[in-house]
Amino acid sequence: MKNMKSLRSFLRPSSRTLHVRCSSSLIQNYDFQTFIAANERMPTYGPDSKERKELQETLDKWKDKTVDVPIVIGDEEIRTKDVRYQAMPFDHLKKTAKFYYATPEIIQKAIDNSLKARKQWERTPLEKRAEIFMTAAEMISKQRRMDVMATTMLGQAKNIWQAEIDAAAELIDFLRFNCQYARDVTAYQPLSPDERIKNSAVYRACEGFWAAVTPFNFTAIGGHLCSAPALMGNVCLWKPSDTAILSNYVVYNIFREAGLPAGVINFVPADGPVFGDVITNSPHLAGVNFTGSVRTFKTIWKSVAKNLDNYVSYPRLIGECGGKNFHFVHSSADPKSVAVGTIRSAFEYGGQKCSACSRMYIPQSIWPEVKQKMLDIHKDIKLGSCLDHKIFLSAVIDDKAFKRIKSYIEHAKSSPNLSIVAGGNCDDSEGYFIQPTIIETTDPQDKIMQEEIFGPVLTVFPYPDDEYLKYAEMATKTSPFALTGAIFVKDQKVREELIDIFKDAAGNFYINDKSTGSVVGQQPFGGARLSGTNDKAGGPHYLMKFVSVQCVKETKVPLKEWFLPSMK
Numbered sequence: 001m002k003n004m005k006s007l008r009s010f011l012r013p014s015s016r017t018l019h020v021r022c023s024s025s026l027i028q029n030y031d032f033q034t035f036i037a038a039n040e041r042m043p044t045y046g047p048d049s050k051e052r053k054e055l056q057e058t059l060d061k062w063k064d065k066t067v068d069v070p071i072v073i074g075d076e077e078i079r080t081k082d083v084r085y086q087a088m089p090f091d092h093l094k095k096t097a098k099f100y101y102a103t104p105e106i107i108q109k110a111i112d113n114s115l116k117a118r119k120q121w122e123r124t125p126l127e128k129r130a131e132i133f134m135t136a137a138e139m140i141s142k143q144r145r146m147d148v149m150a151t152t153m154l155g156q157a158k159n160i161w162q163a164e165i166d167a168a169a170e171l172i173d174f175l176r177f178n179c180q181y182a183r184d185v186t187a188y189q190p191l192s193p194d195e196r197i198k199n200s201a202v203y204r205a206c207e208g209f210w211a212a213v214t215p216f217n218f219t220a221i222g223g224h225l226c227s228a229p230a231l232m233g234n235v236c237l238w239k240p241s242d243t244a245i246l247s248n249y250v251v252y253n254i255f256r257e258a259g260l261p262a263g264v265i266n267f268v269p270a271d272g273p274v275f276g277d278v279i280t281n282s283p284h285l286a287g288v289n290f291t292g293s294v295r296t297f298k299t300i301w302k303s304v305a306k307n308l309d310n311y312v313s314y315p316r317l318i319g320e321c322g323g324k325n326f327h328f329v330h331s332s333a334d335p336k337s338v339a340v341g342t343i344r345s346a347f348e349y350g351g352q353k354c355s356a357c358s359r360m361y362i363p364q365s366i367w368p369e370v371k372q373k374m375l376d377i378h379k380d381i382k383l384g385s386c387l388d389h390k391i392f393l394s395a396v397i398d399d400k401a402f403k404r405i406k407s408y409i410e411h412a413k414s415s416p417n418l419s420i421v422a423g424g425n426c427d428d429s430e431g432y433f434i435q436p437t438i439i440e441t442t443d444p445q446d447k448i449m450q451e452e453i454f455g456p457v458l459t460v461f462p463y464p465d466d467e468y469l470k471y472a473e474m475a476t477k478t479s480p481f482a483l484t485g486a487i488f489v490k491d492q493k494v495r496e497e498l499i500d501i502f503k504d505a506a507g508n509f510y511i512n513d514k515s516t517g518s519v520v521g522q523q524p525f526g527g528a529r530l531s532g533t534n535d536k537a538g539g540p541h542y543l544m545k546f547v548s549v550q551c552v553k554e555t556k557v558p559l560k561e562w563f564l565p566s567m568k
Helices: 002-011 050-062 104-122 126-141 145-156 160-185 219-231 242-257 272-281 294-306 335-351 367-378 399-414 465-478 492-501 540-546
Strands: 067-069 071-073 076-078 083-088 091-100 197-205 209-213 235-239 265-267 285-291 316-320 325-329 357-363 418-422 437-441 457-463 484-488 508-511 547-555
Touching (some): 050 145, 071 104, 083 145, 083 242, 091 242, 104 272, 126 145, 126 160, 126 219, 160 540, 219 235, 219 242, 219 285, 219 540, 235 272, 242 265, 325 465, 335 357, 357 367, 399 418, 399 437, 540 547
Parallel strands (some): 235 265, 285 316, 325 357, 357 457
Antiparallel strands (some): 083 091
């Protein structure tokens, strides 16, 4: 209990004013008007590196604790009788966090608290708001990097490199680039043709509150979905995923330590349907920033539509809902690039990336060579605890995911159209472990080629070489998603044909590269169709969702005549 109390004290947010208390030492060279963001450099975490040692020490600090994570509204910590636990996916008997579901009354209290904080926060200059999030980025880059890394690894079963890409580098990039983008997108001012009139644009926050509903698979998305609206002057309720509670709570506390005032972002773990009902029934809902399943996003959208007559303003909806991402290979492609890229895309983080390759179309002539190269890699892939530095992937996130993914593998074992090429074993006795699985199909329309699995399962359809146009067209219509896709091709004529065919089939499109790995500022991310609203997180236009522009005309010479020139 003594250790638990000290840990809670370490994490507990303190009361803050609008002044940034630690910015002077962390961001000495930060000038809002001239700042140009650059992507965070990632350490290698080599065997004898300083960062490997620091990470191990931090993992040791966290791995045997069950952290008490409260609901936080303003400066108040709340604990209810509805107690939940976040388990370590690779060792599910160990609990990494104890947390509490908010009741409808508590969720409403969070809304009321945020609305009280809104006026002062919205009127805080953008430069001061940005300074807080720049400070948070510097804290994650320096003294808190290993905390977000370790809690992501333990709670979400990411290996070192995946945790670094996500919880450290990408979250830092989101915060830094958003500060630059916020300045850039609010720089526009309308024309004032002569001295008698001054026209201006005021970039206001949206009236009401935003709700951020965040997923388990990227700590960075959790921190980004709530901080982006806050940066633009909005207040927000953050509902973290049950299976990412600890890392998200660490990020939340970093925001508070960086100077974020109480009530601007309230941390509200809750049952999804309960949370959704309360926020969509509030007349003050300004918008929902969502990453998760299609079913949940549709439910939110329908609830908003049902309550449309009750709202002060039309709520804005941002959704990123996953995909059924493809690699389409032409006979002119480089076989090694196809094999390596597909293994990486399909199996990194157990296929639990929205962009992970789940289906591949490949010419029959090169499939045997590519298959052998993939099998050569597959036999060396190590599956196990994320605390083992040599593992490529660890357990899937929880028992629900395990059962869902396993059902597709069982389907493959029983279907005459499908054959398992590699993997196929599942074991949840200690952790939720599923072998990376490669399946070959003779039916390109099988459900395993159409439905999102969100796990380490890749299905391959070998097609007749000369029918690439037919099957490329089929690939665009097989799945209702349009998130990411890749083509592997050297023939320039075919390259142009495939680019044209897949124009509407992927929001993020890759040529001779894997379908994963978008980087903030380089490949703004999002897809259309059932994949979401394609608002492109990591790019400048995304932030315009969180502002309500007011156009102001000031006349310096009063109007003196009522009749029109044409009436003379």
